[in-house]
Amino acid sequence: MKKSFYSKLIALGSIILLPMSCINNDDLLNNPNSIPESGIVPPTLILNRITSHLVMPEEFFFDQAHRQNQYFVSNYSYYWGTNFYNWTNSKDQYSLLLYANRLEEQNEKSTNANDKAYYAALSKFFKAYSFIWLSQRVGDIPMKEAGDSKNLRPKYDTQEEVYVHSLQLLEEANELLNNLPVEIQNRVADASGDIFHLTYLQWQKVINSFHLRTLISLSKRADDTPELKVKETFAKIINNPQDYPLQSSNKDNMSYVFNQDHNPNPIFRKRAYTYGANISKTILDLTTSSLDPRTYAFATPAPAKYNTEGLDVADFKAYVGVSTNTGQAEIFATTDTEGIAxxxxxxxxxxxxxxxxxxxxxxxxxxxxxxxxxxxxxxxxEAINRGWISGDANQWYLNGIKESLELFGLKDGQSFSIGDRTGGDLGEVKINVDQFLNHKNVAYKGNNSQGLEQIIQQKYIAFFCNSGFEAFYNWRRTGFPKFEEGGVGIGTATNKIPLRWMYPQGEITYNSENYLQAIQRQYNGSDGTFDKMWLIK
Structure with missing residues (x-):
């Protein structure tokens, strides 16, 4: 009986396998859902991937970048990370470069002239963005040979070459967008692919504003590297608004907007652990000393000030930042974790x-x-202060402050609700913008070193938990504002803040020959975090 059962089973298996043996193995390797090399991937799909991944996770609100920009200090590492600057290997943005190349390739197949110019311009912008993103972290990088799947060991370009080429890409991107018909400029260019929902004109403004950001970042090389044409290009962009339109209000901002269903605010899940995130001394010393109403927007009053000392929540003395120098355990020891206001x-x-x-x-x-x-x-x-262009530095300085206040939703005479760390109401304050703008610490001190310090300080405040590591890069370039360092909270061997990241591990492992040549050329064979790159020498 058992033998008969197994005989039938074997026979049945033979019948099932018989037709399968005739299948061509190549057919099994073909994915019916994939697009062949000759096919067209809609550029809108590629753009959606690029724009949704443009901001790195650590650059969002209250994440790593903003601990090291010294906007907030973590007292509980499990939920909010450490405050240490013990940087190791950098990440990269080469995936952005790969998708920008893919966007360019697929765009070549387009028959729509306007789309062709638009996507080609964005491809150039994203390439420049990816090169600059990594170069300002490490120095020389693979650029001209990067992104080629057939070349896994691309040679490194010098940081100067990276910036020369990136500036040229931004120039070409603007030229392409200049050629678009005027009647389409105010239309959203790609509503389904672009998560920023920018119009054709707004994209052009963003690219040119990024161009000026890049030029300002080269301030230390503006006088000794004529091929960069830093001052000349900055002046050309400012003096030719018809050819180089720039952002003109917060409406033109490239802003990452969250939504509840598909892209929630990443820090929302930490809302039960707000005791772990204190605002830093670096920024609160600046805002409270000048009666800056933005203090109320990003910070709560210190509980000891209103519960023990009886200070009013409108009193700027009630807002106290913690130094990044302080050890995390010491800060946590003073923190209430129960949430009873x-x-x-x-x-x-x-x-x-x-x-x-x-x-x-x-x-x-x-x-x-x-x-x-x-x-x-x-x-x-800053460019006017440095003498690169003519103009009223004070007016642009004030414009920057006022636009920042607007972004925070702060208006003169407004009633503003103050809460504790769990969201409980503590009362209301009246926003006094005029008092702030007329404060001696804020009134512009002229086109001199003091005026420059004020500009960078106010830019730092406006950057609060935004724009990635830009606040750090501005401090590294100018020394403003004064960052807290020297204490055990910094976490480096010298308790000093590093100036760069080490190269990505992938470069060290898979492109070692070119990597070793690059660190020898720049840093005498070192890949240390305190080595000075060309950009800031």
Whole structure:
């Protein structure tokens, strides 16, 4: 009986296998859902991938970048990370380059002239963005040979070459967009692919504003590297608004907008652990000393100030930042974790729960800005201060401050609700913008080193938890504002802040010959985090 069963089973298996043995193995390797090399991938799909991944996870609100920009200080590493600057290997943005190349390739197959110019311009912008993103972190990088799947060991270009080429890409991107018909400029260029939902004209403005950001970042090389044409190009862009349109209000910002269903605010999940995030001394010392109303927007009053000392929540003395120099355990020891507002005696201000954690879609806070108008105003003010262009530095400086206030939703005479770290109401304050703008620390001190320091300080405040590591890069370039360093909280061997990241591990492992040549050329064979790259020498 058992033998008969197995005989039938074997026979049945033979019948099943018989037709399968006739299948061509090549047929099994073909994915019916893939697009062949000769096929067309709609550029809108590629653009969606690029724009949705343009901002790295650590660059968003209250993440790694903003601990090291010294906007907030973590006292609990499990939820908010450490404050240490013990940087190791950098990430890269080569995936952005690969998709930009793919966008360019697929765009060549397009028959629509306007789309062809638009996507070609964006491809050039994203390439420049990816090159600059990595180069300002490490120095020389593979550029001309990067992105070629057949060349896994691309040679390194010098940082100077990277910037020369990137500036040229930005120039070409603007030229392409200049050729678009006037009647389509104010239409959203790609509503389904572009998560920023920018019009053709707004994209052109963003690219040119990024161009000026890049030129300002080269301030240390403006006089000794004539091939960069830093001052000349900056002046050309400013003096030819018809050919180089720039952002003109916050409406032109490249902003990353969250939504509840598909792209929630990433810090919303941490809302039960707000005791772990204090606002830093670096920024609160600047804002409270000048009676800056933005203090109320991003910070809570320190519980010890209103619960123990009885200070009013409108009193700027009630807002106290913690130094990044301080060890994490020491900060945590003073922190209330129970969340009972009347019992909390914590000595430091927390992040503003009402603003940043009360909505999953981020609708109660300012949007995350990637490239914004306020920054542009400060960059123009800095160029005037340095003598690169003529103009009224004070007016651009004030424009930058006012646009930042607008982005935070702050108006003169407005009633503004103050909350504790769990979102409970503590009362209201009256916003006094005029008092702030007329403060001696804010009134522009002229086109001199003091005026330059004011410009960078106000740009730093406007950058609050936005624009990636731009606040750090500005500090590294100018020394403003003064960052906290020297204490155990910094976490490096010398308790000093590093100046760069080490090269990505992939470069060290798979492109070692070119990597070793690059670090020998730049840093005498070192890949240390305190080595000075060409950009900031």
């Amino acid at each position: 009347t019992n909390d005696r914590g000595p430091y201000s927390y992040m503003n729960y009402k603003r940043y954690l009360s909505s999953q879609d981020g609708s109660n806070s300012e949007p995350y800005t990637v490239i914004g108008y306020s920054e542009l105003c400060f960059n123009i003010a």
